[in-house]
Amino acid sequence: MDEMTNTGAGSPDTQENKYMTFKSGSEYFGLEIQYVQQIIQFQAITKIPETEDYIKGLINLRGKIVPVVDVRVRFKQGECEYNDKTCILVITVKDTTVGLIVEQIAEVVEIQKENILPPPTIGRGDKGHHKYVYGIGKVGNAVKLLLDPEKLLYDEENVDMELTMTENEE
Amino acid sequence: MAGDFNTESMLDMYLFENTQLLEQLQETVLEQKDADSFDEDSINEIFRTMHTIKGSSGIMMFDNITAVSHKLEDVFFYLRESHPDNVPHVELVEHVLEVEDFISSEMEKIRNGDPADGDATNIIADLDKFLNMIKNGGGQGEGGAAVENVHEEPKHFYIAPVASAASRFYKIFIHFFPETEMANVHAYKTVYALKEIAEDILYSPEDLLTDEKCSDEIIKEGFRVLLQAQCSEEEVRDLIGVGYDIEKVDVFECDANQFLLGFDFGDTQPLPQIDLESSVEVIEAKQEAAQTQEEQKSVEKKPETPKITPGDFVIQSKEPGRQKKLAKDKPKGEKATFINVNVNKMDQLMDLIGELVISESVVLQSSDLKVPGLNLDNFNKAAAQLASISTDLQNVIMSMRMVPLTNTFQKMNRIVFDVSRKLGKDIEFVMVGDSTEVDKNIVEHISDPLMHLVRNAVDHGIESNEERAASGKTEKGKVTLSAKTEAGKVWISVEDNGTGLDREKILAKARKQGILDDNKPDSVYTDKEVYQFITLPGFSTNEVVTEYSGRGVGMDVVVQNIQAIGGALEIESTPGFGSVMSLKIPLTLAIIDGIVMEVGTSSFVMETGVIKQFIRVKEDMMIHEPNGDEFVMIRGECYPVIRLGKWYGLEEYQESVEDGVMLILEVEDRKICLLVDKLVGEQEIVVKPIPSYIKKVKGLSGCTQLGDGSIALILDAPGLVE
Incomplete structure (x- = not known):
């Protein structure tokens, strides 16, 4: 099976508190499962010139053209070779579908709200990825950095741009 | 049966069907606007259209639409029955168009989720006046009485269609076993099966699906069907079938007159009132039998009208038979839309076909096939077959996106009619090449620009009748709208034989607005450049602002809209002989x-x-x-x-x-x-x-x-x- 699909048919209850976790660099990240459309094997990417370095290009997802973002580059962890563990995690946030290139998919875990702590404030800004992390989830002894998908897709300046655009439209 | 409507809500269906009906209506009306009067087919068609709209609007509780369509239906009922002379045709056309506009605007409100609150009283009063006028003018008493009769009818009456010579008439009695549950549903199944062959079908009790009580009635008294069809008794029996639920089926053949008289014959129950009311023709038959024999003839004449083809039947708002008829009667001006498909579904289909093509190549170029020593002859044959099918499939989906410009051109016809009448100009409108096909999303984009150009041609381009006479022009004012495909582009041009553009006037205006370089003399600018000035925002040489044009907005919007879809506007003009505005647009964006x-x-x-x-x-x-x-x-x-x-x-x-x-x-x-x-x-x-x-x-x-x-x-x- 090269495709595990989450049809999204499950009721909100079954999706609640569940996180798709994946490894990037030395850390594990978690993304609320409701955003995840599917996971596909790494496939050829068509490069787009003149875009941000973390946007790797476009893939053809069964007739739908989807941009892909390299999570490592996004987190400023430096590029790494793609291998057979590399996956593309397709997520949909506010009607925008984007593929995330992740080094390795881990598992789906359940994290109760009381086990989620706010991110540490010390050292904020040291590491590139902290601004995308809204909480730290404890699973047994391990911790998962929980990602805010909107911030992941749009960094601050893009968010600002979005806002001004919507204002203009109004 | 509710399952049949699961994807489209009632309201969507209502809007869709009525929009189509109105479009058809407008086409019919405009086709005959220059004639002396409507021919009989058109009168019938308008009458039926209004009737259908009235019926469905009644169900949807849009009272103002119901009222207006009812009134227009009255007018056409009178025309249909009494054939009055001296009907002011142009006035009638205007009334019909007015009603069409009103209903269209109300439906637009409904579509946008607003209440349909338009005030119809004026239109109704106008129509009343008009009806009275033609009644008095025509002076046919009985016709008036017939109209009165319509007023008293219940909303859901039924228009019997016209039979052809090959039609046969049957009276069918179906008795269900007394223990049958939900006999009404079983009865409906029978009706549904019979509709396949029926040219006309009437049944009692009528409200099979909505009225659960009728189940008892069916069990007790049997289910009665009147069928008009071109098939033998055997076939009818086959269609009804003898299921576990049906005890006995009686089929009697009868003639057209008996058929029109309804269920009332000898050995059965008296004619139920509901059936009488459900048929206008039946009412007529009865009424006329009581009145004059002369009129009886006209009713009898109807079943023999040869023009109408078999399969012409009208059941409430569903009219497959009638559409068939239209298609047959008008081989040239065929309607563009036969079935409405959600564009999203089309796009989905297109995506899927794209996917299919890809997976096809994945299969055909699979590395497993490259193993040496395989005998792939049969595989390759099958593969070639598959490839040709998927190519055809692609071509079909591409062609599905293409629609003819007919509808868009028809709208322009209407604009020319309206504007020329308001301005008192006598203008002929010619359409050429309206069957040229263009991608659907392009059609959507060119409608507005074309409207501006056509209005301009009528308003600015063509002189008033007096001016034309003064300048010695003998022919009628003429606006030609034409379309053609050339070199992968579509050319749509609006041509008029009016004054043409006034170079000096445009130049003077341009100087005044400071568009021209002050150091250059007028003669430097070519005609083409000068004419392009009129596409600048705020540029109008028309001193008098009319209802339709002259405010200087329009041409710039036209150019903007055309450029947005990758097209261009070209202007040619000959002073004194008219001008040509040509839109050059791509065939498709997709x-x-x-x-x-x-x-x-x-x-x-x-x-x-x-x-x-x-x-x-x-x-x-x-x-x-x-x-x-x-x-x-x-x-x-x-x-x-x-x-x-x-x-x-x-x-x-x-x-x-x-x-x-x-x-x-x-x-x-x-x-x-x-x-x-x-x-x-x-x-x-x-x-x-x-x-x-x-x-x-x-x-x-x-x-x-x-x-x-x-x-x-x-x-x-x-x-x-x-």
Whole structure:
């Protein structure tokens, strides 16, 4: 099976508190499962010139053209070779579908709200990825950095741009 | 049966059906607007249309629409029955159009989720006046009485259609076993089966699905059906079938008159009131039997009207029979829309077919097939078959997106009619090439611009009748709307035989507005340049602002809208003889002919139309400027060069011009050379937008999927030229 699909048919209850976790660099990240459309094997990417370095290009997802973002580059962890563990995690946030290139998919875990702590404030800004992390989830002894998908897709300046655009439209 | 409506809500169906009916109505009316009166077919059609709209609006509780359509129906009922002379035809046309406008605007409100609150009293009063006038003018008493009768009828009456000579009539009695549950549903099943062959069908009890009580009635008294069809008794029996639920089926053949009299014959129960009321024809039959024998004849005449083909039946709002008839009667002006499909579904289908093509190539080029020693003869045959089917499939879906311009042109017909009457100009409207096909999304974009152009032609272009007479023009004012396909583009032109554009006036106005260079004399500007001034915002030479034009907005909007879809507006004019406004627009936005090429590891597509030439150049033809700009001399002409690989900072592209291919592109008289590594081939490509997540890249207009599933970027020639 090269495709595990989450049809999204499950009721909100079954999706609640569940996180798709994946490894990037030395850390594990978690993304609320409701955003995840599917996971596909790494496939050829068509490069787009003149875009941000973390946007790797476009893939053809069964007739739908989807941009892909390299999570490592996004987190400023430096590029790494793609291998057979590399996956593309397709997520949909506010009607925008984007593929995330992740080094390795881990598992789906359940994290109760009381086990989620706010991110540490010390050292904020040291590491590139902290601004995308809204909480730290404890699973047994391990911790998962929980990602805010909107911030992941749009960094601050893009968010600002979005806002001004919507204002203009109004 | 509720399952049949699960995807489209009642309201959607209501709006869709009635919109189509109104379009058809308008077409019919405009077709005959210049005649002396409506012919009988049209009167019947308008009557039925109004009747259907009235019925469905009644169900949906849109009272104002119901009231207006009822009133117009009355008028046409009178026309149909009494054939009055001296009906002021133009006035009637206006009334019909007025009603059509009213209903259209109310439906627009409904579509937008607003209450349909338009006030219909004026229109109704007008129609009343009109009806009284033609009644008094025609002076036919009985007709008046007939109209009165309609007023008292319940809303859900039934229009019996017209039979052909081959029709046979049956009375059918079906008795169900007393223990049958939900006999009404079983009865409905029978009716449903019979509808397949029926030209006309009436049954009692009538409200099979809505009235659960009728189940008892069916069990007790049997289910009665009146059927008009072209088939034998055997076939009818076969269709009804003898199921576990049906105890006995009696089929009696009868003649048309008996048929019209309803269920009332000898050995059965008295005619139930509901059936009488459900049929206008039956009412007429009864009423007329009581009145004059002369009119009886006209009713009898109807079943024999030869023009109407079999299958012409009208059951409430569903009218397959009638549409069939229209299609047969009008082989030339065929209606464009036969079935309404959600555009999203079409797009989905298109995506799926794209996917199919890709998975096909994945299968056919599978590495498993490359194992040596395989005998693939049969596989290859089957593969070729599959490939040809999927190519056909692609062609079909592409053609499904293409729609003729007929509907758009019809709307213009209406505008010419309205505006010319308001302005008191006598104008002939000619349509040429309205069956030219254009992609659906383009049609949507050209409707408004065309409307402006047509209005302008009628308002500014064509002189008033007096002016025409004074300038010695003998022919009628004429507006010609024509469409043709040429060189992958569609040309739509609006031509008038009016005054033409006034060069001096435009120049004077342009000077006043400071558009012209003060140092240049008027004569420097070519006619073409001068005429283009009228497309500037706020530019109108019409001193008098009329209801329709002269405010100086319009032409600039026209140009903007046309440019938005990659088209252009050309203006030609001969003073004193009229002007021609031509829109040059692409056939489609969705599919273009493109040349696929490669640079490094990336594929690009360029629209074939802008490529003038492919050429290999030698290094010594290049001219290098110190600032890095490059030019190439080809046959004595010098072109600026863009190296696509360098421009986009790609990897592994050919450095030397001698290894690559030069494309000479021409966009609006500007030419450039584009250097790419190699050409792959020409193909039709489906244009998809680049996802909005990626910010706009200069020189790219979209992306597409190639046959092997990879993605190619579509180059935007105007962007590159800039």
